[in-house]
Amino acid sequence: MGTVDPLTADWLPEQTAAMQRLRDWAVSFAELNQHLATWMSLPxxxxxxxxxxxxxxxxxxxxxxADLSRQIGMTSGATTVLLNRLESAGHIRRSREHADRRRVTLRPEPDAREQARAFLAFAGAEIAEVLTSTGTEDLRHVVAFVERLTEASDRANKRLSAARGAKQPDA
Structure with missing residues (x-):
């Protein structure tokens, strides 16, 4: 675990602003996902x-x-029901591509991929403009920063998952 206490640290305005803007992006991205749901007539x-x-x-x-279940925050049972709906609707397929034939891989069907691409072509113009007008060095810095944040979040998520059954720390 890190040595910085996030509750008592003296945050610089730039650090606070960076976290606020990342939060804003996450909220905006979630809203885009809601539009994708409407576009594809899906929950x-x-x-x-x-x-x-x-x-x-x-x-x-x-x-x-299992990967998907963790990423979307659903139980394995709820994820199975969701995957059954997506498979029945022709959006995904389950395949066994590994030496361990028990391991299932999720793949999008070509039509679902094309619908998503059509949505991105329609809805992603503003984002594409920002990406194409941002310099390579700036993009490298952003990628490196977000990778470090993601790695830190992954470590925290693993620690929290391991402690799930344990008593919560005293507040």
Whole structure:
């Protein structure tokens, strides 16, 4: 665990602003996901899950149901029901691509991927403009910063998951 106490640290205005802007981006991204749900005539939770599956496939890191369950914050049972809906609607397929045939991989169906791409083409113009007009060095700094934050969040999530059954620290 880190040595900085987030409750008593003397935060610089730039540090506070960075966290506020990241929060603003997360809220805005969630709203875009709600628009994707409407675009694809899906419940928001299904569109969110489908988005995770598509992004992972685009990054050539397909998800397992357990990965997806962790990312969307649902139990394995609820995730199974959600995946059944997405599969029945023709948006995803489950495959067994690993040596361990018990391991399931989630893949988007081509039509779902194309619908998502059409949405991004329509809805992502403003974001694309920012990305294409930002210098390479600035983007490298942003990527490095967000990677460090993600790694820190991942460590905190693992620590919290391990302590889930343990008593909460005294407040």
């Amino acid at each position: 928001t939770s299904d569109a969110n899950a489908l988005g995770h599956i598509i992004w992972a496939a685009e990054d050539d890191r397909p998800l397992t149901p």
